[in-house]
Amino acid sequence: MTDDKKNSDGNDEARVGVFVCHCGGNISNTVDVEKVVAAALDMPGVTLAQRNMFMCSDPGQDLVIESIKSGKINRVVVAACAPSLHETTFRNALVRAGLNPYLYIHANIREHVSYVHKAPAATEKAIAMVAAAVAKAREIPPLEPITVQVTDHATVIGGGVAGIKAAIDLAVQGLRVALIEKSPFLGGHVAALDSLFPSGEKAGDILTELTKRLMSTPGIDIYTCAEVTSQDGYIGNFNLKVERRPLSSGDHALYPVLADRALNPGTDFIPFTGIFPVKPPVETEVIEFQTGSIVLATGFSLYAPRQGEYRYVDFPEVITLMDLFKTMSQEKKDGGYLEIGGRKIKSMAMVHCVGSRQVQGIHEPDEKGRLQENCSRTCCTAILNASTDIKKRHPETEIFHIYRDIRTYGKGHEEIYLKASEMGVRFIRFKVENAPRVQKNTEDGYAISVMVKDSLLADEELEVPLIWLYWRQA
Amino acid sequence: MQASLDLADQGFKVAIIEKDATIGGKMIRFDKVFPTLDCASCITTPKMAAVAHHKNITIYTMCDLESVERPEGLFSVRVIRRPRYVSISACIGCRQCEYACPVLASDSEQRGMSARKAIYIPFSTAIPQIALLDTESCTLCGRCSKICPTHAVDYFQEPEPLEFKAKAVIMSTGYQLLEEFAKRAYGEAADNPNIITALHVERIIAPSGPYMRVLRPGDGKEPKKIAFILCAGSRDQTLGVPYCSRVCCMYSIKNSLLIQHELPDVEISIFYIDLRAFGKNYEPFLRNAMDKGIKFIKAKPIIKGSGPGQSVILRYEDQEGTEGIIEEEFDLVVLSLAIIPAWNPDGKVALNKTDDGFLAQARPRSAATLTNLEGVFIAGTISGPKDIVDSIIEAGAASMEASNFIKSLDQKNKTAA
Numbered sequence: 022m023t024d025d026k027k028n029s030d031g032n033d034e035a036r037v038g039v040f041v042c043h044c045g046g047n048i049s050n051t052v053d054v055e056k057v058v059a060a061a062l063d064m065p066g067v068t069l070a071q072r073n074m075f076m077c078s079d080p081g082q083d084l085v086i087e088s089i090k091s092g093k094i095n096r097v098v099v100a101a102c103a104p105s106l107h108e109t110t111f112r113n114a115l116v117r118a119g120l121n122p123y124l125y126i127h128a129n130i131r132e133h134v135s136y137v138h139k140a141p142a143a144t145e146k147a148i149a150m151v152a153a154a155v156a157k158a159r160e161i162p163p164l165e166p167i168t169v170q171v172t173d174h175a176t177v178i179g180g181g182v183a184g185i186k187a188a189i190d191l192a193v194q195g196l197r198v199a200l201i202e203k204s205p206f207l208g209g210h211v212a213a214l215d216s217l218f219p220s221g222e223k224a225g226d227i228l229t230e231l232t233k234r235l236m237s238t239p240g241i242d243i244y245t246c247a248e249v250t251s252q253d254g255y256i257g258n259f260n261l262k263v264e265r266r267p268l269s270s271g272d273h274a275l276y277p278v279l280a281d282r283a284l285n286p287g288t289d290f291i292p293f294t295g296i297f298p299v300k301p302p303v304e305t306e307v308i309e310f311q312t313g314s315i316v317l318a319t320g321f322s323l324y325a326p327r328q329g330e331y332r333y334v335d336f337p338e339v340i341t342l343m344d345l346f347k348t349m350s351q352e353k354k355d356g357g358y359l360e361i362g363g364r365k366i367k368s369m370a371m372v373h374c375v376g377s378r379q380v381q382g383i384h385e386p387d388e389k390g391r392l393q394e395n396c397s398r399t400c401c402t403a404i405l406n407a408s409t410d411i412k413k414r415h416p417e418t419e420i421f422h423i424y425r426d427i428r429t430y431g432k433g434h435e436e437i438y439l440k441a442s443e444m445g446v447r448f449i450r451f452k453v454e455n456a457p458r459v460q461k462n463t464e465d466g467y468a469i470s471v472m473v474k475d476s477l478l479a480d481e482e483l484e485v486p487l488i489w490l491y492w493r494q495a
Numbered sequence: 496m497q498a499s500l501d502l503a504d505q506g507f508k509v510a511i512i513e514k515d516a517t518i519g520g521k522m523i524r525f526d527k528v529f530p531t532l533d534c535a536s537c538i539t540t541p542k543m544a545a546v547a548h549h550k551n552i553t554i555y556t557m558c559d560l561e562s563v564e565r566p567e568g569l570f571s572v573r574v575i576r577r578p579r580y581v582s583i584s585a586c587i588g589c590r591q592c593e594y595a596c597p598v599l600a601s602d603s604e605q606r607g608m609s610a611r612k613a614i615y616i617p618f619s620t621a622i623p624q625i626a627l628l629d630t631e632s633c634t635l636c637g638r639c640s641k642i643c644p645t646h647a648v649d650y651f652q653e654p655e656p657l658e659f660k661a662k663a664v665i666m667s668t669g670y671q672l673l674e675e676f677a678k679r680a681y682g683e684a685a686d687n688p689n690i691i692t693a694l695h696v697e698r699i700i701a702p703s704g705p706y707m708r709v710l711r712p713g714d715g716k717e718p719k720k721i722a723f724i725l726c727a728g729s730r731d732q733t734l735g736v737p738y739c740s741r742v743c744c745m746y747s748i749k750n751s752l753l754i755q756h757e758l759p760d761v762e763i764s765i766f767y768i769d770l771r772a773f774g775k776n777y778e779p780f781l782r783n784a785m786d787k788g789i790k791f792i793k794a795k796p797i798i799k800g801s802g803p804g805q806s807v808i809l810r811y812e813d814q815e816g817t818e819g820i821i822e823e824e825f826d827l828v829v830l831s832l833a834i835i836p837a838w839n840p841d842g843k844v845a846l847n848k849t850d851d852g853f854l855a856q857a858r859p860r861s862a863a864t865l866t867n868l869e870g871v872f873i874a875g876t877i878s879g880p881k882d883i884v885d886s887i888i889e890a891g892a893a894s895m896e897a898s899n900f901i902k903s904l905d906q907k908n909k910t911a912a
Contacts, residue, residue, distance in 0.1 A: 043702070044534060044537060045534050045536050045537070045701070045702035045703060046702035047534055047537075047702075049702075074619065074702065074703065075536050075537070075540050075619075075620055077537060077540050077541045077544070078536070078540035078541075078543070078544065078619070078620035079540070079543065079544045079547060079620065079622055079624065080619060080620065080624065081540075081620075082544055102537060106537065106541075107537075107541060110541045110544065110545075113545075113548070117548065182860075182861075186861065186862075190895050190896075190899060193899040193902065193903065194895075194898065194899065194902070195902070217860070220859070222860065227860050227861055230861055231861055378778050380782060394776075394778050394779045394782070395775060395776065395777070395778050395779075396772060396773045396774075396777065396778050398773045398774075426769040426770045426771060427769045428769060428771045428773050429739065430739045430741045430771050430773060431739075431741075431879075432738070432849070432851075432853075432859075432878070432879040434738075434739070435730060435737055435738050435739050436737065436738075439737075452815075476815045477793075477814050477815060479815070479816075479817050
């Protein structure tokens with residue numbers, strides 16, 4: 022083998038090397054990889070065919086590199102998983118072997134074969150796919166990458182904690198950053214919180230700390246009351262059109278503070294509202310700019326309960342966790358019972374997983390036919406933390422948790438669960454198929470009650486009397 | 496590895512200091528990962544290869560951290576490199592020594608369920624592909640040294656102190672399992688080879704595992720009834736640790752499904768306190784396991800003792816049942832042991848810990864990877880139990896913080912100059 026042949030970039034006759042990956046059994050349990058190798062050896066243009074437990078591993082990649090360096094092959098086919106996983110991995114191996122990285126064809130015999138077919142048809146399809154890859158490999162020319170200028174600018178969409186943090190970090194990296202927030206305030210959902218579990222830090226303090234850094238870091242343009250109205254371009258050079266609108270009556274309804282006082286932009290935290298960093302425009306402004314990269318940090322919204330679900334809306338006694346947070350922070354007085362609207366709350370129930378962990382056949386899908394199957398991650402600890410706060414300040418108020426699983430998995434969370442139990446908070450577990458029912462009470466003494474089958478008492482139905490408050494987390 | 500790659504891609508020079516003989520951590524020893532059932536190797540090996548070939552990254556294996564200090568400007572990181580008894584520069588990873596070695600020793604890579612040689616490469620995808628000699632089992636017969644084509648075997652290697660100068664340090668020392676829990680909780684009843692840990696299961700079901708199929712280690716029989724005991728040491732103030740280990744629910748469900756796939760007739764019971772499937776798509780994964788007939792029993796069993804034919808007898812009360820105390824025999828019992836810190840900074844690095852022994856985050860909310868030492872960052876399970884997804888996210892965050900820290904440092908120096 023002469024030297025010029027060794028580093029041939031496709032100018033001489035194609036000598037294809039085929040490498041079949043077992044994927045540690047993901048492929049080889051279904052596909053007869055030995056047969057694939059044998060079949061590959063008979064394909065025109067193939068000068069070498071091998072198999073390996075993990076082609077993507079270093080020893081696997083070395084097989085490819087050695088075969089190229091020795092001159093046996095000048096085109097590579099790896100039959101393995103999806104190219105999205107490892108096409109780049111093997112192209113890099115070609116580069117290390119001194120071959121043009123585009124003299125490479127990836128055959129997906131995992132997602133397209135072993136995951137979806139049974140033997141022996143799987144083996145036949147794998148062979149067919151390898152044959153196609155080999156045929157293609159024989160025809161491909163070497164390619165040279167082009168260089169495209171990238172805009173040194175990043176856009177962060179969403180002015181909550183995630184967006185603020187991302188904007189700061191990107192700006193410190195030396196990029197110009199646009200932070201786009203649709204409301205007049207920064208802070209997102211965190212602004213609607215009071216003290217945070219497990220440390221009891223104030224949400225406002227965290228937001229103030231972050232916003233101070235945001236506003237003192239050079240190179241960040243903050244656009245509130247703003248929305249992206251159009252986007253085109255391509256990776257590295259996007260064109261964005263952002264519309265900033267003046268304050269509307271909707272804003273005034275949503276944020277009473279706007280009417281209460283003349284707001285000066287700054288980093289002061291306005292409780293349950295957020296931080297007012299810049300003045301909204303007097304009339305609609307359209308801003309157009311180029312950006313290299315976009316970070317989406319648009320956050321979440323809370324589950325909207327359907328009419329009658331747990332009698333929310335029907336009964337004023339049924340409220341959400343967010344409502345409770347607000348109520349608790351407004352109530353300054355400590356003592357025997359928690360008071361809401363001047364009424365003493367003798368007992369309350371916290372129903373977990375409203376709109377979370379939905380199960381097909383039990384819960385009704387939304388209008389788009391979707392279920393919210395996932396856990397909302399934060400509610401368990403948030404509710405428990407609120408319970409300990411209530412118990413601390415109002416030890417006489419009885420609290421019942423009506424739950425499916427208690428998921429206090431985070432650092433310092435289990436301790437809150439323990440504390441709540443020690444403070445006398447009571448727990449009733451229900452099975453997903455036995456959703457608790459909320460009912461109005463005709464008898465005097467209490468307003469509503471929750472009927473729940475306790476799975477830890479062999480599904481016996483209990484009546485939890487709720488004097489005034491029942492509360493839901495979505 | 497993720498933090499190193501993120502930094503190296505930005506042009507920083509990175510030294511990876513690893514106590515093990517190979518990089519890859521716990522994940523490379525796993526079979527598949529939840530909830531996607533992607534194979535762990537398929538995700539980890541390319542990362543290992545990317546690290547190994549990155550021009551800005553150098554790997555130092557078998558190193559024990561001695562100290563991290565910052566007298567002025569730069570950090571001084573001192574480590575002791577334990578002897579491999581094989582020259583790193585000379586070894587070509589041909590494994591001739593391994594083939595020639597006559598000694599068989601228990602293979603810790605397979606959790607002792609199979610054997611390896613006294614001189615060996617940890618596993619086929621290990622990085623670096625350099626042999627190491629285990630002096631505990633070596634008989635000094637000299638065969639490895641004679642056969643080595645590059646004369647790499649060196650019986651006289653000594654521990655070697657190394658010092659690194661760095662502008663920032665990222666600590667990601669991970670976790671270990673509370674291995675002594677079984678003995679502590681169950682006493683002599685725990686002395687049954689068919690009581691194993693989740694890491695044993697990872698090896699048993701892995702394609703590169705000890706048996707190449709699902710067998711129990713006690714007598715090599717195929718298990719017909721398997722129990723998974725969750726919270727073995729977690730959420731247990733008396734015998735274990737008070738906190739939740741976060742990943743056990745999910746990996747036990749995953750392992751049950753994988754075993755069920757191999758042994759369709761197997762009967763699997765998962766004993767739990769609460770089912771904590773809190774991550775994205777974790778809940779549907781749990782529902783799928785329920786639909787596939789995996790039994791979920793709300794109970795905290797004790798191991799009563801051994802039954803006929805090496806079986807394990809559990810004693811428990813199903814809190815959702817009406818049968819009272821039940822005694823049941825299982826062929827194999829898997830303990831989901833609590834996760835505890837792998838490394839203690841005391842006496843080496845002046846880092847603060849929380850009561851649980853994990854490292855303290857200086858600003859857990861606004862900058863989770865910062866520590867009490869400026870310029871020292873943390874990522875992964877060093878600050879508490881975490882799943883792979885969360886660990887990788889933290890690695891990205893730590894590299895961003897480290898990068899920004901170095902940039903501001905350089906800026907300061909420039910201004911000062």
